[in-house]
Amino acid sequence: MAEELIPLCNAPDLLDSGDAVPFDVIYHGQTCRAFAVRHAGKAHAYLNRCSHVPMEMDYQPNRFFDSSGNWLICATHGAMYSPSTGACIGGPCRGGLVKIALSEFDGVVHWHTAHNLKPIEF
Numbered sequence: 001m002a003e004e005l006i007p008l009c010n011a012p013d014l015l016d017s018g019d020a021v022p023f024d025v026i027y028h029g030q031t032c033r034a035f036a037v038r039h040a041g042k043a044h045a046y047l048n049r050c051s052h053v054p055m056e057m058d059y060q061p062n063r064f065f066d067s068s069g070n071w072l073i074c075a076t077h078g079a080m081y082s083p084s085t086g087a088c089i090g091g092p093c094r095g096g097l098v099k100i101a102l103s104e105f106d107g108v109v110h111w112h113t114a115h116n117l118k119p120i121e122f
């Protein structure tokens, strides 16, 4: 299946180091939550699944940034990740976050499907 671009949100919905926009995907055949954030002006998206224990990470709905606004933090045991790469930068993580490619054009953020990443069919 060719890669598709799925509209996710309007570009102004993602504020720098602000709240995430959640979305759902099918990853390896399973429905998973995902989220998009903006950091240093650029939008990024990841599965909402900590690499320590596969749990959702937000400590309040759609809140992933730590108080500095520089890192994504898991609410459960404090694993910290780079918002631009998803790489682990501290805490008990075992590898990085699963990154979802985004494109931003015409004022809209889109996510990219992949061989293991598909949209939810309604």
Ligand code: FES
Pocket: 050, 051, 052, 053, 054, 055, 057, 074, 075, 076, 077, 078, 079, 091, 092, 093
């Ligand atoms: S589940 Fe995220 S740090 Fe443990």
